[in-house]
Amino acid sequence: MGGACSRKRDQLDNEDRLARGVSGKYCKSGSSKWLTTSFSRPFIDMDPRSGKCPSLLDFSVRRVCNDIDQFDSFRMLPRDITQLILNELVYSQRITDISIQAFRDCALQDFHLGECPGVNDDWIDVISSQGSSVLSVDLSGSDVTDGGLMHLRNCSNIQTLNLNFCEHISDRGLAHIGGFSRLTSLSFRKNNEITAQGMSVFAHLVNLIRLDLEKCPGIHGGLIHLQGLTKLESLNIKWCNCITDSDMKPLSGLTNLKGLQISCSKVTDAGIAYLKGLHKLSLLNLEGCPVTAACLNTLSALGDLQYLNLSRCHITDDGSEGFSRLGALKILNLGFNDITDDCLGHLKGLTNLESLNLDSCRIEDDGLVNLKGLLNLEKLNLSFTLVTDVGLKRLSGLSSLKSLNLDTRQITDVGLASLTGLVGLTHLDLFGARITDSGTNYLRNFKNLQSLEICGGGLTDAGVKNIKDLSSLMVLNLSQNCNLTDKTLELVSGLTGLISLNISNSRITSAGLRHLKTLKNLKQLTLEACRVSASDIKKLQSTDLPNLASFRPE
Incomplete structure (x- = not known):
């Protein structure tokens, strides 16, 4: 059955995943005025089936958007109303080269166009017409060029500028933002x-607090231009494999830095030594860097360090005693390192830990005894370790646990029985564990479960009967259980809170899809390698599941 084999084990963790309804491709951040009004709200719901009555303002905004071709200018409307109209057009993907012109000279503050197709230099002229009113601009993924950025010079009050995935912006374009x-x-x-040469304009951005240069491979040597940015609190240079130890030296004086992400670079222990004076640093991401446990000698001086990602580094038991000096840590990721139970012995004093990732480490049953004092631990990942059912008994006292990942073939029904006291669990990942119908009886104790994965191949419809009453479930993955039939769809039809459902590689047929009509909140449905066609799912989507946005087969 080998369900675990279907998971990609070489995929790096992404701390920037966001649980939101819009695409996660771009990072949006607007002016403070609009963060809690315009871009935090969903689409205006005008569907009469929802049972909700829209406000007069919502109704008016939607009506204007539906008739957008009839309006040449919104200059006479109050700015707040005009902003809402623009936001709605952007979210509904109806803003065009023509309709954007109606917003010229409206003194708008935010232009979040990162989700829009067709954005080019001509749109910049409309943004420029707002003058000093503009506070936030997002042009991510657009065709804007260096020349287009030149037109933003009238917007001298810009506070937030996002140009992610803009392939036509170079050093020449950077020169135009030096005055902001x-x-x-x-x-x-x-x-x-x-390049490093183009980054010289950053030296003039003296009020910069956040700088994100993730996946910019040509910036080696350019961090020297950040030396004077004493207000900088967050720097992201992940996936810049050009970054070396010498690039860390200019950061040594940025004493207000709170978050630093340099994963997948060439930085070693020597480079980390330059960070010893950054006493406000609370987040440090070194995933995939060739650092060893020797770097802990530097990090132990950072008393505010709460988040440390050392996944896929060169951490071993040698020198791991340094972890005992990181008493403020709340989140620690040690996944994919060559550490054993000896290393865990140095973690038992980290009583503030809330999250610990030991994915694919050589941790065995005896090592888990060192976790019994971590009473604040809410999240634990033991995937692909050497832990067996015997070791799980040592977790029974961790009553604060909410998320537990046991994606490993050594775990069986017996181990699951040892966890029944962890009634606060909201996420349980048994992806590759050998759980059978008998073992699902223990799931009844986890009334608060929101996410459950059991994909080891041992379930039949009889086992799903013990899952059907877990009414808090939002994510359910039962893929790889080839004996599940349409009866399973009938059993889960009462889980009306489900947002994601995966029962791939089973005996599900198109006839069983009728049972899913009650799952009105379903956004993702995966039935690959089943006797179900894409057209069957599309029909269900059009008639009964209006929120279904992603499905397979497609």
Whole structure:
């Protein structure tokens, strides 16, 4: 059955995943005024089937958007109303080269166009017409060029500028933002054209608080231009494999830095030594860097360090006693390192730990005894370790646990029985564990479960009967259980809170799809390698599941 084999084990963790309804491709951040009004709210719901009555304002905004071709200008409307109209057009993907012109000279504050197709230099002229009113601009993924950025010079009060995935922006474009002295947040993710020379303009951005240069491979040597940015609190240079130890030296004086992400770079223990004076640093991501446990000698001086990611580094038991000096840690990721139970012995004093990731480490049953004092632990990942059913008994006292990942073939029904006291669990991952129908009886104790994965191949419809009453479930993955039939769909039809359902590689047929009509909140449905066609799912989507946005087969 080998369900675990279907999971990609070489995929790096992504701390930036966001649980939101819009695409996670771009990072949006607007002016403070609109963060809690315009872009935090969903689409205006005008569907009469929802049973909700829209406000007069919502109704008016939607009506204007439906008739957008009839309006040449919104200059005479109050700015707040005009902003809502623009936001709605952006979210509904109806903003065009023509309709954007109606917003010229409206003194708008936010242009979040990162989700829009067709954005180019001509749109910049409309943004420029707002003058000093503009506070936030997101042009991520657009066709804007260096020349287009030149037109933003009239927007001297810009505080947030996102140019992620803009392939036509180079050093010449950077030169045009040097005058934005009030800029506090700047993002240039995944840009191959920016170099150390072009980064010289950053030295003028003295109010910068956030800088994101993730996946910019040409910036080696450019961090020297950040030396004077004493207000900088967050720096992201993940996936910049050009970054070396010498690039860390200019950061040594940025004493207000709270978050630093340099994963997948060439930084070693020597480079980390430059960070010893950054006493406000609370987040440090070194995933995939060739650092060893020797770097803990530097990190132990950072008394505010709460988040440390050392996944896929060169951490071994040698020198791991340094972990005992990181008493403020709340989140620690040690996944995919060559550590054993000896290393865990140095973690038992980290009583503030809330999350611990030991994925694919050589941890065995005896090592788990060192976790019994971590009473604040809420999240534990033991996937692909050497832990067996015997070891799980040592977790019974961790009553604060909410998320437990046991994706490993050594775990069986016996181990699950040892966990029944962890009634606070909201996430349980048994992806590759050998759980049978008998073992699902123990799931009845987990009334608060929101996410459950059992994909080891041992379930039949009889086992699903013990899952059907877990009414808090939002994510359910029962893939790889080839004996599940349409009866399973009938059993889960009462789980009306489900957002994601996966029963791939089973005996599900199109005839069983009728049971899913009650799952009105379902957004993702995966039935690959089943006797179900894409057209069957599309029909169900059009008639009964209006929120279904993603499905397989497709």
